[in-house]
Amino acid sequence: MDRKLLELENAELKRQRRIDLIQAEQNETLLNQFFEVELELLACNRLCELVDILLNKFRDTFRLSSVTLFLFDPEHIAADLLSELGHQERKRVYFQPDLRLLRQLHPHEQLAFGEVDNDIRKIVFPDHPYILSAARMPLVRQNCLIGCLNLGSQDIARYTADIRYTYLSHLMSVIAVCIENCMTREHLHRISIIDMLTSVHNRRAFDKEILREVARANRVGEPLSCLFIDIDHFKKINDVYGHQTGDRVLRTLGKLLKGTLRKTDFVARYGGEEFSILLPSCAEEQAMMVAENLRTQLAKEILRSVEGAPFRITASIGCASYQPLMTLSQKDHQQHAHVLLRTADEALYQAKHAGRNRTQSKPLPAAN
Structure with a gap:
């Protein structure tokens, strides 16, 4: 009987080991994907290219149901820089003239993940009523909240409070730096070639x-x-x-x-x-x-x-x-x-x- 029990325990350990190995391989694949995307983000020179990666490549690569982006844009600089963005992409970018909504979504400027409250879902994923779990990433630069990126899934177990998403915390910082760099670079370039009074070229x-x-x-x-x-x-x-x-x-x-x-x-x-x-x-x-x-x-x-x-x-x-x-x-x-x-x-x-x-x-x- 002890031998039988030992064999069962051994089989269970092997099964668990296989599961752990599969999970480890999946985690490694996921981290490699994030690393590759991170390199693409760092190589972007234009805000349009950067936002396209965030909205489309993130969704396709990580098999998400929806990705939305909120940007603090009191002077309409981001909206102007993203005027060439495709219609479908523009529907998923929300320009905020002030910080009230962003502070409501991220009062402590911390990564939020897990099941999505219905009121939050209506704000963050207004066109996707079936989003059940999400990672909501505040974008902070030099102690200032400049926006948030929201990764939504119809799988309720995709993002849970039981798992630490350390790589997402790192990615939040990278995205915030990339957005600021692209906006600064492009805005300075536009100032040099655009007549500020009429908004046509100089x-x-x-x-x-x-x-x-x-x-x-x-x-x-x-x-x-x-x-x-x-x-x-x-x-x-x-x-x-x-x-x-x-x-x-x-x-x-x-x-x-x-x-x-x-x-x-x-x-x-x-x-x-x-x-x-x-x-x-x-x-x-x-x-x-x-x-x-x-x-x-x-x-x-x-x-x-x-x-x-x-x-x-x-x-x-x-x-x-x-x-x-x-x-x-x-x-x-x-x-x-x-x-x-x-x-x-x-x-x-x-x-x-x-x-x-x-x-x-x-x-x-x-x-x-």
Whole structure:
């Protein structure tokens, strides 16, 4: 009888050992997966790439039902940087103008895991009523709560209070550092190329982009058009309504240009009340249609001064188009870019000289 009992105990020990080995292998696999993902996070330079990994790769790699991200974003910097994120991904990112909700979710700024309270689930996983367990990870940087990442599962045993999730605590710190680094890096870059008043590119960015677009036009054999837009009688607007209203006019034009043109088009505030636009793969006839559409749209806009007085504005637009010559040298690209820009500016001058509120094209001088 003792021998029989001993054999049973031995068999049970072997079974338990096999279970422990399987669990150890699973844990090692899981840790290796987290290590690989961590390396990808650390290699990210853009917030869009980072958030895509958090929302999609985490969900697929770790077989989760849902992943959501909350970000403290009082100045809308994160929302702006993530404007290119896909529609499905944007639905799972929640931008917080203040810390009230984040502090409600993480009053002690500690990792929370286990079964999900129904009220918490409605906040954290609003589109997934069947999430039963979750790991809710506060993201803290320099003693400041900057967001939280939420890993949800339909398996009630996936995250339990009986297990210590040390690797998740480490991952929380890594994610917080990566988010801060990406936002800082991208925001500084955007400041250097974006006009802060109008939110379009600045002249420095335009001067670089026109060289790239001329080179691309030559490489692919497609035309490139340039528009110059100048608000008519802008000084009078400032004199009558004040400079704050003048700024409002510039922001309105910047918004209209960004909202009307293609994503491949490049809009910049070139200086003062003057804007420049690059239209890749666009010949003169099409460019003039674009210019006329912009002119008429702007003329229909009803603007208001700071005091609420309504008024309208018009603009003059000059257009020039470049036909590729298949030249390859950098010096040629610079010369052609300069000629394209100068010709569009001259066309703008002609439009203003002819009475304003009109579009005018001018052919490029013949190549030597």
